[in-house]
Amino acid sequence: MFEALQEQPKDKILALMQMYRDDPRMTKIDLGVGVYKNADGHTPIMRAVKTAEQQWWNREDTKTYVGLAGDPAFNDAMVDLVLSDSVMRDNVASIATPGGTGAVRQGFELIRMASSKAVIWVSDPTWPNHISILKYLGMPTRTYRYFNAQTGTVNFEGMRQDLSEAKPGDVVLLHGCCHNPTGANLTMDQWGQLVTLMQDKDLKPMIDIAYQGFGDGLDEDAAATRLVASSLPETLIAASCSKNFGIYRERTGILMAVAQGESVKMAQDNMAFLNRQNYSFPPDHGARLVTLILSDDNLRADWQAELKDVRNGMLRLRTALAGELKRLTNSDRFDFLANHRGMFSRLGLTTDQVETLRSDHAIYMVGDSRINIAGLNDDTIPVLAKAIVKVAS
Secondary structure, eight states: GGGGOOOOOOOOHHHHHHHHHHOOTOOEOOSSSOOOOTTSSOOOOOOHHHHHHHHHHHOOOOOOOOOTTTOHHHHHHHHHHHHTTTOOGGGGEEEEEEHHHHHHHHHHHHHHHEEEEEEEOEEEEEOHHHHHHHHHHHEEEEEEOOEEEETTHHHHHHHHHHHHHHHOOEEEEEEESSSSTTHHHHOOOHHHHHHHHHHHOEEEEEEEETTTTSSSOOOHHHHHHHHHHHHHHHHHEEETTTSSSSOGOOOOEEEEEEEEEEEHHHHHHHHHHHHHHTSSOOOOOOHHHHHHHHHHHHHHHHHHHHHHHHHHHHHHHHHHHHHHHHHHHHHSSTTTHHOOSSSSSEEOOOOOHHHHHHHHOOEOOOOOOOGGGGOOOTTHHHHHHHHHHHHHH
């Protein structure tokens, strides 16, 4: 049986991580892996998470399954965090999932069950696993222009032109904030124009919001998602707790379906069915910690304060890198870095230049020149800037 299997394409980011680990150079810099790291290169456990774990250790009295949709208190807390009062809670079906990736996968599965011929429109570029999962599921996809590599900004006109070709019922996959891999976000005015386009063409939005709180603030980062969900009759939302709570290995996420009338119950039943088919009951430990934090005023305040420090730290690194590149080049070529949000930005370098950074300077980034801003610190910013200028000149 197994001799009939074919070798699968390697995950480029995982391969890059292995190359970094194997590199003996002491000066190496890792800007490829997509996790938050502090100035010491460590991904710490947030204070509120540690406190919640200690509280739950004393209170937990069973390890039995939660429901197919996960703990209702977690679902309620996350729906409120993402959507607030932009839509009525009764109009939102939801299931807990193993991380944001699990939410994305279940969202795609739900679309395939509801409308197998719907085309999924995906930004060019997007998170590579979006494409990988859609390809594995055999779902029809098309891309829409999103990023202008020359200016480091959103190509909104190209995006509008491409989506004007979408057919009624097609699904538009959107990044709620902190676009991965580019870091370039739509303005709220552009989001408003996009909503009008989707209304006029009867397009269905699916929003992947994995970095709420990493851009401009919890409410600010959710504003676009709330606008879309409150303006269209149906919206799918995949949200992750990995980044903003720092609980990557706990695999904590949620899929929400905003709908109307009887469609809410139908969506809820089918989402629970999908959970049963894929992994039965979702994991609970991370979800329990998130629920404790969001439902306790003191824990929530401490979490939000630490999240603000994380966010401001990344914004400071962005500004510092843009400033150093401006000083070295005497141009505004890289000013866009300070305007991007989240952990990632695309530098606009060629694959050959990226390879030179790795081979000659021990600087590791994804081949499309995506860098993880959180992988930098005050000591490595000058090193990176100098190397970028050298390879790009």
